[in-house]
Amino acid sequence: MTNPRADRVRDVAKLAQRSARQRRGLFLAEGPQAVREALRLDARRREAPAAESGVEQRPLVAEVYASAACLERYPELDDLATATGALRLATDEVLAAMADTVNPQGIVAVCRYLDVSLDDVLARSPRLVAVLCRVQDPGNAGTILRAADAAGADAVVLTEGSVDVYNPKAVRSTAGSLFHVPVVTGTDAGGLVARLRDAGLGVLAADGYGAVDLDTLQDESAGRRLGTEANAAPQASRNAPSSYALEAPTVWLFGNEAQGLSDEELALADARVAVPVYGEAESLNVGTAATVCLYASARAQRLGVGANG
Structure with a gap:
């Protein structure tokens, strides 16, 4: 031509x-x-x-x-x-x-188009799912999908109000991962979470103001794996012990770039989890935060004792 x-x-x-x-x-x-x-x-x-x-x-x-x-x-x-x-x-x-x-x-x-239905995802007994709640930047959506692929997640879900995952910039940002991970689009967050919870997955919300520190979850997971008490975790974890096992089958909720997760979306979670910031940055980009959270779950699931599932 x-x-x-x-x-x-x-x-x-x-x-x-x-x-x-x-x-x-x-x-x-x-x-x-x-x-x-x-x-x-x-x-x-x-x-x-x-x-x-x-x-x-x-x-x-x-x-x-x-x-x-x-x-x-x-x-x-x-x-x-x-x-x-x-x-x-x-x-x-x-x-x-x-x-x-x-x-x-x-x-x-x-x-x-290659997106799949939620029924298809549930039929595969997923253990790690990333949910994008009204994430609107195609670069962020692509980055999270790529991170989910790298972390071995079983699916990525984009709720109503999220960017079109087939946007050319989003496709480029996935660096090919769009063709590796099952993607569900256009779902209602409440109905989605209910079905995933019924399938045995717990729900964590990535929230900068969360009451649970990701370090706490990781330290507690390591403590269970090593057979030690959770309260023996390093002092770097600033919060009290949580009731959620990071090694359990997990759904992570990631929110809109400007507004984060809404009150309704936060209410769907079993725990609101903050990624600790050790330097002077005000916060983390949603794509970066998602990468950290997904890898934390992936590592705990691969090394853990299978608590809560």
Whole structure:
């Protein structure tokens, strides 16, 4: 493809708009990392046997546009994209017209929506779930999804009022993790938490004013693992012992960038947990706080004694 004003090019470029994405059920993955992970997932879907219903999964990747230079630089991408039967060579000018970035990286994939239902998540007996409550910045949403992936979380949920996870900036911010972690979108926080609690998960709210310190939870978890008393934890934990076991199956609630969690959202939690700040920073960005909290749970679950589940 050589004409940046072609109808097909304009159709792809329109996927930067939420209305076009929702109407068509398609979104853009840009750059070698994101496209590689999309293509790898697409290949697994194509190779997987039909589901129990006998219906094969629909291919994830609908179209791939790439420059010859990019495919030469990344032979694996060439092989994966060619296998889809949807690869088209395009000039840099065409890719620039399609992409949302100022400096496109030579490859763009048009992908089908891949969010799942809460029923799908619950069927897998999750132990660690991140819930984004009205998180509106695409960079923050992408960062939390990427952190959840790295921490081995079982799912990420975006409640009503959160950013569209298929926003091009959000997709880029996940660095490919969007294609690794099940994502549930558009849920009501109250109903969601009720169902997760019924499935045996406890609920923690990340809150800078929380009565429980994350250090306390970590120290108590270590104390149980080592067979020592919780009150023997280091003095760095400034709060009284909590009643929540960090190693238990857990849902973390993360709030809006400017407003945090609402009173209604905080009321859903078993405990409000503050990430300690040792320096002079007023607070942590929600993406950073989420990373710390998710890793704390992941480590406790992998090393713990399975308290409360």
